[in-house]
Amino acid sequence: MNVITCEGLKKNQRKVRALSDLSFTIKENTITGLIGRNGAGKTTLLKILAGFWRESSGEVKVFNQHPFNNLYVSANTIYVDDQMSFPASLTLTEILQEAEVFYENWNGKLAKRLFDYFSFHPEQQHENLSKGKKSTFNMIVGLASRCALTIYDEPTTGMDAAVRKDFYRALLRDYLEYPRTIIISSHHLDEVEDLLEDVLLLQDGSKCLHLPIDELKDYAVGLTGRTEMVRQWIANKEVFHTNNIGAGTTYAVVKKEGIPLDNARQLGMETTSVTSSDICVYLTDQTKGGIDDVFK
Amino acid sequence: MSLNNVRLQKVVKKQSVYKVKANLSMYSSLIVIQLLALLFSLGGTGTMGTSSVGYNGITIRLFSADIVIVFTMIWGFITAIMLTTKAYKEDEFIFVTNRLTSNLSNIIFLFVASIFSGITAVLSGYLLKVIMFSFFNYEFLHAGTSSEFGIFISGLLTTILYVFMFSSFGYLIGTVVQLSKMFIIIVPVVIIGGVYLLSRINQDVILDIGSFYFLESNFFIALTKIILTAGICFLAAIFISNRLEVRK
The missing domain is CATH 3.40.50.300 (P-loop containing nucleotide triphosphate hydrolases)
Structure with a gap:
């Protein structure tokens, strides 16, 4: 009911x-x-x-x-x-x-x-x-x-x-x-x-x-790898969030469904699980850029 | 999971009891106001004087509960307005309620308050006389009140209903103001402006309105007038507030 x-x-x-x-x-x-x-x-x-x-x-x-x-x-x-x-x-x-x-x-x-x-x-x-x-x-x-x-x-x-x-x-x-x-x-x-x-x-x-x-909890997956590779690999996928986390390295969160994870690992990307709380934050992200952009 | 079905009367009854308990502070304000009115009454509520050469003349003072009753009506008016304010609405929408039960229980609460305040107001007239006897050195012409019990009761009843009628005015005005804050300005403008315009057309109109309610000699016709007026005001308030949103 x-x-x-x-x-x-x-x-x-x-x-x-x-x-x-x-x-x-x-x-x-x-x-x-x-x-x-x-x-x-x-x-x-x-x-x-x-x-x-x-x-x-x-x-x-x-x-x-x-x-x-x-x-x-x-x-x-x-x-x-x-x-x-x-x-x-x-x-x-x-x-x-x-x-x-x-x-x-x-x-x-x-x-x-x-x-x-x-x-x-x-x-x-x-x-x-x-x-x-x-x-x-x-x-x-x-x-x-x-x-x-x-x-x-x-x-x-x-x-x-x-x-x-x-x-x-x-x-x-x-x-x-x-x-x-x-x-x-x-x-x-x-x-x-x-x-x-x-x-x-x-x-x-x-x-x-x-x-x-x-x-x-199983909705999305995090990928970490070299920027060019990650960028290229996620191009036609549903991306919730990307972030440069250091020299030439990018962290991206994509929808897990239908993602060939083994393929990603073979290409040298690290796959991590994303907490449901983070997924919600990424999904509802409405700010343009980060808070730092406000002070530019 | 079983759902509870509730009956309107039961909820109204529960709410009325809850309100009588929750709004106890209103009674203390009533007592303060009535004591204040009693103090004002000590000088007499009416005087008649004659003066003649060679004498200081005679002054006849009237001591009655009139001022206390008027103050009690004002109290009823303000109390009713307060019941419609946001703070009080929030207190009642904590528990099981809808707008109809909330209005009905408010009306019952105001009626109980009118009975209580009406009785104390009428009885304060006796207190006033006792004070006059005990502490002042006046020559008493006539210390009697209505000697008949029936007249006392009808006086008491009309006092209670007058207070109730004034609380219905307050309740209606309060509810209209809840609709939009603009009415805080519009309502006084309409009332004062209306009275002014009417009195230009017909000078006695305010007196007429006053005597329509207050100088009716037939007890039952007076009761009908008061109850009808209060009923219309409360019905209008129920109708208006039925779509108001709460707990903003």
Whole structure:
């Protein structure tokens, strides 16, 4: 069953096109990573899926219903980001109690144990928490609510390395115990890739790739060799990235499919695997030249 | 994975309870405002004076909860505007909600707030009299209030509904402003300009509007007028806000 279906989804924000012609489906009980550069449209997409924003055109379905202003979708969806704002008159414990009232699947025991594990003070106010602590608390709300669709928009903002690791581990363990559809948007694919089943890569508001993570890891290959040879060899292939890495040596990343790797090795080129995080960076590279060119 | 089906009434009920708890700070502002109004009332809310040669004359002062009630209406108006602001919208769109349940629970919250503030406003009239008795040295002509219980109740009810009506004005204005920030300028211009134009055509128009709502002697007709006005404002607000995007 598909939890999310998008067909030709478009979203304009005033004159700027945030999403253009986005079509994809997300299956039930999978963890999908939503990856993209800053401004690629990740948050816009997630807010439309959560029913906060209205699409400009196209069709979007969550649980087979149109999410905007939909109570059914809202009851089965939680959207977690670092901007979550809770009433200032409630303490952290009271916020958790209120969340329990609203979400039918709420796991109070888990919330309490995570709350204690991350040593929150029960009487503290949400607005007085540090950035990382806020994110951690929001993450607890997201985990404990056990919504059929759980959306994390950059959940680890401000968290330190240890907490981030704990978070990913907690997310995975709770997912195994209670499977649901999870979408995580992140800049750090290398951090989350062990969790993910699928990756949806956005570029400039449209879909760049939507693949299982295993296929993405095997998507491209890196070639290092003498510049002329590499240049000549990659001429009619799909090249994602080239870089001069020293006198007369070039590093190129090409699509792996249909590449005669043995042939490349015989010609004296070194073949290396490319991490999925690097592939995503190369695929969505939109800058002209490097940052150094700015200062010329 | 099982999906939860929710009923509108249930969510509205949960949200209303949540809002009464979450917006507790609004009640403290109410108490401060009512105490302030009470302070202003100490000088008397109305005076009648006679002067005659050889005497200092007589001044008759009226002490009533009128100022407190007026202040409470203003409080209701501002509280309703605040409920429509971004900060409050974000607090409620954290949990299960859509625009309809959010509006309905806001209206219920405002009604509860009106009941609470209406009761304290009316009762403050008695507090004022107790203060006059205890601390001031006045000659009391008439210390009675409405002797009949029925009149007291109808006064209480109309006070509550007046506060509710003013909160519906605030709610509508707040919602319109959420639509576009331009309305922050347009709304006052339209209201002030409209009143000015109307009063040029007919000088008594403001008095007429005032007496339409405030000088209705028939209790039930007054109730109908107030409830209808509030209902229209709230319905308009629900209609307008149904397409608003949240959590920008």
